[in-house]
Amino acid sequence: MEIKSIAIELIVGYFALLILTKILGKTQITQISAFDFISALILGELVGNSLYDGKTTVYQILAAISIWGSLIFITEFFTQKSRRFRHMLEGTPSLIINKGHINFKELKKNHLDLNQLQHLLRAKDVFSVRECEYALLESDGTLSVIRKPLYDMVQRQDLQLPIKAATLPLAFIVDGEIVYDNLTLAGQEDTWLLNEIKKQGFHSSKDVLYAEWEDGKTLLVQGY
Template identity: 40%
Template sequence: MKIMYLTIEIITGFFLLFIIVKFVGKKIINQITPFTFIASIVLGELLGNALYDHQIGVFYIIYSMGLWAILLFVVEYLGQKYLSFRGIVEGKPSALIKNGIVDREELRKNRMNINQLQSLLRQSETFSIREVAFCYLEANGSISILKKTKYQKTTQEDFNMSVKPVYVPVTLIRDGEVLWDEVKDLGFDEDWLRAQLSSQKVSEYKTIFLAEWLEDDGLFVQTYQ
C-alpha cells in the first residue's frame, strides 16, 4: 500500500508542478529575481518533503502546492499592476561603473569588492575595467555591460586589418596595496611603477583604488578621489 500511495503522490505532485511552472511563466525557471529564485526552491521543497512524509496525504500536497501557486500568482499580478510593488519584489539594477569610473559606494551597498567585480567582468568576456563605460548589477546577480566605443566589437575582416597579438590585463594595485608579485612577473620594479604613476600625477600608492597594466595600452589608474 505504501508503494501505491507514493506512486499517487508522485504523479499528483508531478502534474501540479508542471501546471504551476506553466502558468507562472518562465521567470521562475530563469530565476530572474531573488524572489523567483527563493520561490522555486520552496516550491521544490514543499513537494519533496510532502512525498517522503508518510503522514501527509495527497490532499495536503495539493493544498500546500496550490496555496503556494496562488501566492505566486498574486505577487506576479501585483508586480504587473503596481510599479512600486514591482520595485520592492524584483529590486532595481545597481550601476557599478558609470562613465568608466567604478562607483565604490554602489559596490559597498551591494556588499561587493573590486575582486568580485573583476571576476564578473571576466565571465562576461571583459578582461579590463578600462573597456567598460557602464556596468549594471541586475537583480538576479548577473551583470550587463556597455563598452566604450573603441572597445566595442568589430570584425577585422571589415577593415582588412592584420591580426594583432592579444594581451591579458594585470592588476598591479588594488585598494591602495601594490601587488608586488604581479609587478615582478612582468619584469618591472618599483622605480618603473613610480615612474608610470608619476606620469599620471599620482605619487602615493594608498590613494589608488585600482591600477591595471595592459601591454599595448599602458597603465590604467583610478584613484579614490
C-alpha cells in the first residue's frame, strides 16, 4: 500500500475521530464506564484496521466512523432519558463497605479481592478498614469513601476558624512561554509579569521553566 494513501487515511481518520470525540463529549476521553471504554477502542480499531486494507477508501472510513459515532450518540441519548437503560449499560455503584463492615457478596460480585480493596482505600488515604464507614465502588472502578466520624478530616468550620475565599492558581509561564489567557483571567499584564520575574533574578520569560500566580501570594518562579 502506498505511503501517500496511508498518510491521507491517517489524516482523515485523525480529524474525524477528533471531531467525533468533541461531539460525543469528555466521557470518551475519561472512559468513565465499560461502554465508553469499548466504544473508544472500536473507534480506534475502525481507523487502524482500515489503514492497511488496500480496498478500503477514505469515504468508507468516514462512513464507518459516522455510523459508529451515531450509534454511540443514540445510546448516550437513551441513557440520559431512561434510568433503567443507563443502569444496564453503565452499571450502578456497589456498596463494598457498609457501616464499617466489608460486604463480601459485593466483593465477589465485582470480582474484587481484599488486596485490591486495600489498594483502593489507600488511594483515598485510608490505611485501615476500621477508619471507613462506607465505601462505594463506582461504575468506573474508583472508590468513594466516607470515613468514620472519629477518623474524619477536621474542617475549618469545626474549629470555628475564619473562612478564606477560595483562589485558583494560574500558570503564567510554562516552558518559557507566557500564558496570556491566564494573565487576562487574573487581570494582569505581561509588563507586570516581567517585572516580577526580574525581581527574582530572571531576565526574561525564556529563562523561566514555570511561574505560578495565586491571589494573595507571591509569584512562584522556577528556572531551568
